[in-house]
Amino acid sequence: MGNQGVLDSCFFLARGSSSVHTSPDLGPRTSSYKVDSKPSYFINNAEVMTPDIMASNGIIHMVNRVLYTPYITSPFMEFLQKQGNLGISKELWYLLIQEPKYAPYPAQPIYSTIFVVSDSGWTSIPAAQMTRLKENVTLLASILSYHYFPNQLIYREWLSVKPKLNVYAGFPSKPQSASSVQPSELNPAQFYKSDDGSILISSGNTEAKLEDKSFIIQKAIIHIINKPLAFIYETREDILNRINPNLLSLCRSDKTCNSLLTSSSDITIFSPNTAAMQNLNKLSLADKAVYLKYLFLSMKLYLNEMTSGRLLSIDTLEGAIRFRTMDQTTFVEGRLPKQGYVASRIIGANQLATNGIVHLIDGIPGLPYETVQQYVARIPNLNLYYxxxxxxxxxxxxxxxxxxxxxxxxxxxxxxxxxxxxxxxxxxxxxxxxxxxxxxxxxxxxxxxxxxxxxxxxxxxxxxxxxxxxxxxxxxxxxxxxxxxxxxxxxxxxxxxxxxxxxxxxxxxxxxxxxxxxxxxxxxxxxxxx
Missing domain, CATH: 2.30.180.10 (FAS1 domain)
Known part of the structure; x- marks a missing residue:
């Protein structure tokens, strides 16, 4: 068989830190973190199950998968051409390389990881926005740069050892030289596994889910994702009109809320799900106005900024909103004057708008909807008492x-x-x-x-x-x-x-x-x- 289809270099992952480290010649060598005293090692995407089996004429490492890479000789653009579901990505990358200063990136002078959007991901974008993207090479370059991770080979299999990796995206100023690639000129991103087992990439304040299969090609790893990263084109009103027109209507009918909604400042919106909106709709206009203050905030607040030590005031009430994370789930907890907290779970985070951010929640912060008995009955850690x-x-x-x-x-x-x-x-x-x-x-x-x-x-x-x-x-x-x-x-x-x-x-x-x-x-x- 010869060596065609087999990468000619090895990479090792040991338990110890959560970052992907780059080297001047081949991209990442190691990524490690500490779980116990026993390290784990990877050769590319294969985990070493039994290391260091000594033989009279060498050493054998037993791995958990065949290191077979049939696309190892395929350049990036040629790989896109061969795939049946990446035609729009091929078109966009081809448009980009017509501008000479962007041509080196898809040519792969250094090892990289590239997240490529499937055709179905692109077709979910409104036609007018796709036209705008294709006609503006500067915008196109900005968007695609958040899909490009230079001097880093990032394998999905590594997440079995470390569920979250810190990585970096962007077009480096000197794309021909791996030694010149510095994290300081790139944008931080995260590659991680969610609670439901999905693998996601978070880049450009957006996130996308990986499809089931990834590919090792010439000097690169390709991950197929379900939607583009960093392409933000909706206003906060557009998002609300799409996901919760009821909430948008309520805000517009309230003088204070509408003033915030129509302001030029970035704002944060917590959009309740259907069941929670039913509870909100039962209230009087005066009570609705109170809770709208907890759903529309005069700041831009990302999920990772919702830490347990962060307290927000509503009117004169200190700590009216706080945040809690349990089992990798974030809760928004709100309380009214002379009342206790009511928690709402974030079920969809970081829907970015051009003028703010929207998070989906399953309740109304501060508005109780169940009895003490109902709550205690559904919490496993309280069942002996119940x-x-x-x-x-x-x-x-x-x-x-x-x-x-x-x-x-x-x-x-x-x-x-x-x-x-x-x-x-x-x-x-x-x-x-x-x-x-x-x-x-x-x-x-x-x-x-x-x-x-x-x-x-x-x-x-x-x-x-x-x-x-x-x-x-x-x-x-x-x-x-x-x-x-x-x-x-x-x-x-x-x-x-x-x-x-x-x-x-x-x-x-x-x-x-x-x-x-x-x-x-x-x-x-x-x-x-x-």
Missing amino acids: NTGYIQSMTVGEPYTFLVPTNQAMTNMDNDSSVGKKLLDVKLRREFVFRRNTYPLDLIIQDLDTQKVYSVATANYAFTREEIRLDVKGTNSDKEGLFTYQGQESRITSLSGPYQFTNGLLYVVDKILYSKSDLEATLCTVSACV
């Missing part, structure tokens, strides 16, 4: 503020065989303890005074006049509350709550307040019990 049936019984006298223990907190109490387990095993005693961790009032730590010590009536108050001590310290955006009962302590923080529901508030806690005296305590001491 399975006791206590919270389902607490409907008379609503609203309540619940300190809901995690599964670990419940397990810790159950493991306390001398006290905790005995209390949990007896329904009356168990519910007596749980009522100590339930309060018949709206307990919002953000609104409590750090200069005071509070005596908080528990849900046992009607039976035993029980109150417990609450000390609050910290600042408005970072407060901590410490409940104390017979030497036991339980903490709540403004960073983790409270969460608002249609029938109360909730904090998740890792400690249940109980004591040995609960084993013999009289469960009702008021005259009505006699």
Whole structure:
């Protein structure tokens, strides 16, 4: 067979960092990150499964795939010509190389990775915008530069070891020299695997999904993607009119919202899905105006800027909006004055407009839509508490503020065989303890005074006049509350709550307040019990 179709160089991926490193002659040599003490190595796109098998006349490395590359001798433009679904990309790259200064890039003088848009990806673009792209070589070069990753060979298989790689896109000023390619003259991008297993490239503040197969060609790796990168042509009004005309109409009918929408500044829009819009539509005009302030923000906010430490004010309310990331999902959490937070999940991020950015969400920040019981029932980490049936019984006298223990907190109490387990095993005693961790009032730590010590009536108050001590310290955006009962302590923080529901508030806690005296305590001491 000879060596046709086989790359003549090897690349290694070890566990240690998340960047693709370039070399002056062949593009990336290594990409590594630390998971455990055992490194992983790749030869091109093949992972070394058993390294360093010594033979009398050499060394053998066992890999997990055949290093067969039938397109290894195909130049980039010739490869595009041979593919049946890349005709529009071929046309656009051909238009680009008519301008001499752009001709070296597709000629591949150095090793590179190129993301090529499928025909179906291009045909999703309006015809007028495609005409504009074809007639403006400067615009075309700008767009295609975000698809071109010079001096980097980026294999999709590497993501099995490191799910996110930092890479760089752009047309370098000296395309003939690999040693002259510097990240500082390129645009940062990310190559990563999503939670659903899809492989994506994020470049030019946009992202695209890779199709199932990639190709190794002459001096390059080709990934086929489902839509173009960095081609932004819609206004924020265009995007809303396409995905949520109802929200666009509501904003235009509100004086404050319409003023922001028609301003010349970039703005951020959180566009609720259909179910959430139904909840918004049920409100009065005055209430709609309140929540529109949480959906239209006077700034341009990308997903990666929605960090847990970032707090946004609405009118005079500090921390009215905050962000939380769990299991690689970002939530927008909003609260109204004297209320707790209501979270909305971002289900579609970074739809860029020429004058802003739109994110799709599955709720209305600050607008409660479910009960405490419904929420606790669907959170796996709270199911031990839910399975006791206590919270389902607490409907008379609503609203309540619940300190809901995690599964670990419940397990810790159950493991306390001398006290905790005995209390949990007896329904009356168990519910007596749980009522100590339930309060018949709206307990919002953000609104409590750090200069005071509070005596908080528990849900046992009607039976035993029980109150417990609450000390609050910290600042408005970072407060901590410490409940104390017979030497036991339980903490709540403004960073983790409270969460608002249609029938109360909730904090998740890792400690249940109980004591040995609960084993013999009289469960009702008021005259009505006699």
